[in-house]
Amino acid sequence: MITKVSHITFFVLDQDKAYDFYVNKLGFAVNTDAKMENGFRWLTITPPDQPDLEIALITPHTGGMGYDEETKNAFRVLLEKGALGAGVLHTPDCRATYEELKAKGVGFKGEPKEQFYGTEAILYDGLGNWFSMTQPKQP
Amino acid sequence: MPIAPDVYKKIVTAKLYIDGNFPEAIDLDRLSREACLSRYHFHRLFTRIYQLTPHQYLTRKRIEQARKCLAGNDLTITEICNEVGFESIGSFSTLFKKESGHAPTDYRLRAWQKHQQTRQQPLRFIPYCFIENCMVDTACTNANVCPSD
Numbered sequence: 001m002i003t004k005v006s007h008i009t010f011f012v013l014d015q016d017k018a019y020d021f022y023v024n025k026l027g028f029a030v031n032t033d034a035k036m037e038n039g040f041r042w043l044t045i046t047p048p049d050q051p052d053l054e055i056a057l058i059t060p061h062t063g064g065m066g067y068d069e070e071t072k073n074a075f076r077v078l079l080e081k082g083a084l085g086a087g088v089l090h091t092p093d094c095r096a097t098y099e100e101l102k103a104k105g106v107g108f109k110g111e112p113k114e115q116f117y118g119t120e121a122i123l124y125d126g127l128g129n130w131f132s133m134t135q136p137k138q139p
Numbered sequence: 140m141p142i143a144p145d146v147y148k149k150i151v152t153a154k155l156y157i158d159g160n161f162p163e164a165i166d167l168d169r170l171s172r173e174a175c176l177s178r179y180h181f182h183r184l185f186t187r188i189y190q191l192t193p194h195q196y197l198t199r200k201r202i203e204q205a206r207k208c209l210a211g212n213d214l215t216i217t218e219i220c221n222e223v224g225f226e227s228i229g230s231f232s233t234l235f236k237k238e239s240g241h242a243p244t245d246y247r248l249r250a251w252q253k254h255q256q257t258r259q260q261p262l263r264f265i266p267y268c269f270i271e272n273c274m275v276d277t278a279c280t281n282a283n284v285c286p287s288d
Contacts, residue, residue: 007266032253034261042265056269065269095144096188099151 007044007054010087012127013079015043018057021125025104026089028055040065047089079128087131094119094135101133142184149174150184154196161200162224167193201225202238209243210250216243 012018022028028045035041044054061076078084091097094112098121109122118136153174171181185193201223208219225231
């Protein structure tokens with residue numbers, strides 16, 4: 001029986017910039033930051049209220065993951081296009097978080113909008129990934 | 140009743156003030172001035188938006204910084220207590236344990252042990268699929284079952 005997700009991956013173009021974005025701007029916590037001898041950096045973060053979900057910030061187009069050159073290039077192209085990955089980030093108040101992140105320089109695709117499932121703003125991490133930042137509608 | 144966009148900006152201004160100045164003595168008067176709102180309206184709106192009172196948020200921010208200091212430097216517990224804005228080591232230790240589940244000294248010990256392990260044995264922390272070749276086994280994908288099944 002599978003009960004939970006413990007690790008997921010966000011593929012990113014640059015780990016240092018990803019650290020700055022997810023930790024310093026979004027407020028995620030660093031779980032592990034370790035460098036391997038082959039240059040592979042294992043950098044995982046956790047959302048503020050989900051300390052048992054590790055998100056690995058991986059640069060698939062650099063070494064360490066075992067991908068061949070064709071695969072690395074494919075990842076790089078998709079990341080540069082912003083065509084990889086999508087997720088939903090939960091916030092208790094979308095408009096407040098939108099104002100705060102905008103003040104920190106985070107890019108959004110427009111202002112928050114009311115959707116049938118809640119209030120949503122679309123943000124870009126600047127590293128290849130778009131996210132829906134959603135405040136779920138109260139039942 | 141929805142909150143107007145300009146009011147959101149005022150509350151966020153005060154929240155960012157806490158984020159940037161939490162080691163200082165910050166009271167409700169100071170925060171409501173930052174937000175250009177009355178104490179009553181500021182407290183009510185901040186609590187509605189963040190689901191924490193301004194004081195609870197300030198405490199959480201200080202504890203969060205204390206965690207970083209305990210894990211990342213070798214200041215004494217008293218020095219960290221003062222550095223993040225607590226006035227009493229007793230209340231700091233109590234609040235820290237309540238938030239993190241560990242006394243400050245235990246938290247530091249665990250953090251340092253993990254740091255040492257990640258330096259000496261990083262593979263202990265990395266699930267196998269991330270370090271071995273993750274290319275998809277075509278036979279598995281096509282059949283939707285592994286050949287060994």
